[in-house]
Amino acid sequence: MTSPYPFSAVVGLPELRLALLLNAVSPAIGGVLVRGEKGTAKSTIVRAVAALLPQVDIVRGCRFACHPATPDQACPDGPHDPSAASQTRPAALVELPVGATEDRVTGTLDIHRALGDGVKAYEPGLLAAAHRGVLYVDEVNLLPDHLVDLLLDAAAMGRAHVERDGVSIKHAARFLLVGTMNPEEGEPRPQLVDRFGLVVSVTAPQEPAPRAEVVRRRLAYEVDPEGYAARWAEADATLAVRISQARERLPRVSLPDAELDRIARICLDYRVDGLRADIVVARTAVAMAAWHGHTTVAVGDVRAAARLALPHRRRRDPLDPPGADAEKLDEVLDRHAPEHGPEDEPPAGPDDSGPDGGPEDGPSDGPGPSDNGAPDQPPVQREDGARPAPSHGRGPGQDVPEPDPAGSRPPGVDAGEAGAPPDAADPNDPYRRPDAAAAGAAVSMAAPFRPQTLRLRGRGRGGHAGRRSAAFARRGRVVGSRRPVGVLTSLHLTASLRATALRGARTAERTDLREAIHVGRESNLVLFVVDASGSMAARQRMSTVKTAVLSLLRDAYQRRDRIGMITFRGAGAWLDLPPTSSHEVGVVKLAELRTGGRTPLAAGLRLAASTLAAERRRDPRRRPLLVLVTDGRATAGGDPLIAVGELTGVDTVVLDCESGPVRLGLARRLAAALGADCLPLTSLDAASVSTRKAA
CATH class of the missing domain: 3.40.50.410 (von Willebrand factor, type A domain)
Structure with missing residues (x-):
């Protein structure tokens, strides 16, 4: 298996690296949504962060990755004997394809055991596989809304609830949720975006030096993936150790009432809806302090957390341009900043030289951005939370393409x-x-x-779930049954049992299975x-x-x-x-x-x-x-x-x-x-x- 691209070798993207690392320290933040145009290393860096997570100890044979010392009391494979054998494996990286079905995500009734052996058995889904690991959803804006709801509910509660096909199961599902999307393909609902803890917008560098460095490193990796990963192994190992230390430190971090009050005032002034923003900012600030090696949240942690957690929560109209109102956020943060003095500055944390708080300098296959006079994106300044405006590309809130005054030409026009x-x-x-x-x-x-x-008019073939016109679909009112065409997606249990009875058999065979026909709505x-x-x-x-x-x-x-x-x-x-x-x-x-x-x-x-x-x-x-x-x-x-x-x-x-x-x-x-x-x-x-x- 080819080694993933090293996390430390990614050029720039300091906000995204910081957001991923903070979620690795505290998955309770609620995950990261990465918005960016195509070709901006979104998938590369997400796959790379999974390799930094500490290995997990699990009960041997448990399909839900229970920890041997603290197994889930409601685990469907339990109860587990504390003296049972255990095993260690890397943290899982589970990728959710756009075409996934609900039963593949949450799990469902094991059809073959139910019809063949008469046993109500549960077959786990992707949520169970991602427990204590990373769940990566590429093109999350193209995923059906009901699946996104399932993912975000599980990420928020740390548990998956399965109520389908006569199965009622609850199991632990704590994972680092990362979604990526290209704004050109359309925006998800604001309600769904709000459920992600942090949202980061990324763009390609607009200066030649960092662009050349990206290409240089990528080509070197493709020539020798194993050798290239080995050259960056020490830098990645340092980050992995720091994640483990921050996780251990996290329960001991205190959030003073003064900073909690500051968070509430900032959220009120920024006019966010509900209380989720306050909770996410607080959790992010605690994780920020743990990452920097401190046991008390300081004003700089709150400012940096607000910059990651608040911008996407201020939208009022679903058709308003997405993204941050950077000037408004800066104004709010400045209004609630204390009078700075030497005593107000939090002490410098260890290894704060890099944009993500980790080692910035690693092995290079050529002159890096700093060698060419074109530094990476400006780092997060923990002391006051301020971040200089990027000197390239679009900033948050500017991802909607600029109107083309000439318009688009019709087909065939040069x-x-x-x-x-x-x-x-x-x-x-x-x-x-x-x-x-x-x-x-x-x-x-x-x-x-x-x-x-x-x-x-009429009914469509249900190629795209939506809410406009009638169509045959995977979900909706059941209007009949048929023999499966391809993969069985929705079992019609009554029709399947009827087909078995008509054969005079007591055990169902594959030819007896019937698929439910649903009529719903399509876009x-x-x-x-x-x-x-x-x-x-x-x-x-x-x-x-x-x-x-x-x-x-x-x-x-x-x-x-x-x-x-x-x-x-x-x-x-x-x-x-x-x-x-x-x-x-x-x-x-x-x-x-x-x-x-x-x-x-x-x-x-x-x-x-x-x-x-x-x-x-x-x-x-x-x-x-x-x-x-x-x-x-x-x-x-x-x-x-x-x-x-x-x-x-x-x-x-x-x-x-x-x-x-x-x-x-x-x-x-x-x-x-x-x-x-x-x-x-x-x-x-x-x-x-x-x-x-x-x-």
Whole structure:
């Protein structure tokens, strides 16, 4: 087995290293959520930290890793004899795949023993395997919500509760929970983010020296993994010893009332919800003191803990840009800082030279960042908790991509043309964006409302769990049974026993097993096609349109949909927001939307058809819902009724934004050609309509 990449060899990322080490000292902090763009060593450093954890002593044969001296009294494999043989093994690193099922996570009834031997036996899941180790969830934002709830409940309580398939089991499940995610793939619910103890945002270095050092070390590791790990073994061993010492010191660390009061005041001033933030900051500050070799929490520990535990807890709206309000947090911490004097400074801890409190200098395969005049990211200053602003990349709260003023080009348009100025583009290009000067100012939006629920017809195949349209799914109401197709995911016990009885047998065989058919809800791709022409500026219609689309974006977020947005005006249409799960980016794009020019409705429909065709090839199991926001007018780009044929079979809702005393009814004609529902924009608010025609 290849040795993992050494933890000490990771370049930079001081906040992430510190957060992982503090959780290794005290898993009660609640784990770490690592937010970062692709290729920022998130998975590498998580796998590396597992190698630093002390080896664990377990009762031999116990599937739940009970400690021989203090076994779990409720262990399903117990009770354990204190004189029973024990064994020592490395701390487990359990990786949870995105496609894992609930029974794989929590464990379930051992089907073969239940049907073959008539014994109600329990088969442990990944939570049991991760006990006293590390549970790593890559792309946690793509994991179904019910699985994330299970993980976070177990991490918070230190126990897993299994109530399924006639099994009622409780067992210990204390582990270091680490989740990683790429914000480009969409944000998890704020409620779920709040359940993680610490959240750290990481970015790639923006200076050549540290980037070169990262590549140098990685290439050296790939040439000789064992030899490279050996060169860093001493540095990693020092960290491992320090983790063990900090764990032993942790119960003896005291939290003075003055610092506890400071934590409460900081959390109140920072306007966090609930009391979880206070508890996490307190636990993190205690772990920080233990890590630095102290037995009393000081103000510097509280400040450093607040920087890791508070930034992600201040969000008020689920579609607000994620991340920290760094200036606000600094202001709050400064407001509650004591008058500094020599007596207020906590004593320096051992080995505080490195950004994670461990040895900074280790073996190098070339000139390191410090040798090239480009130091790693600034260290945590324990004395006052202050951290200099990073000199590279984005900071916390800046992970939402900056809006591209040129927008995204439709399929088939050269990337070079996308960045060309308007006067340099081909005047005959149907996708040429009008000059920004010709467009009107961005129109503000009113407060969003609760819109009517737009659903797709029929039942989907349940490829993606969500809350919008009916679909066959892994969870939901049981409507029947069938022979398993592939791996058995949900046993229909009654149907299986019936099949056994019909054979006249007393013992079930594999051919008797039946799978339950569930009907639940799925998420969809909601593609907005919005008329942004000059006519939309009349009678402040654009403000109404943007408010309605904002309300639908919020609804799509709550129903776990992917979203995309196309706008058309002037001479063509643009894919302003390619299909994504990042609803926050959709809000940014909507806010900067401008109006002006003619109305190329046909171009918008054609671009919608090509976008949906590309998404269908990429993800054939996700059904699309097209939301067309228009008054039906078309003053450029040809007859839209001709382009309608390219959208055959696509569930569509036309939001008619025509207003005024004289109405032409063009949107209704277009909806009839599309076979779509036509809904007046003013009646989209669910509060104004009690019921809507069932889809």
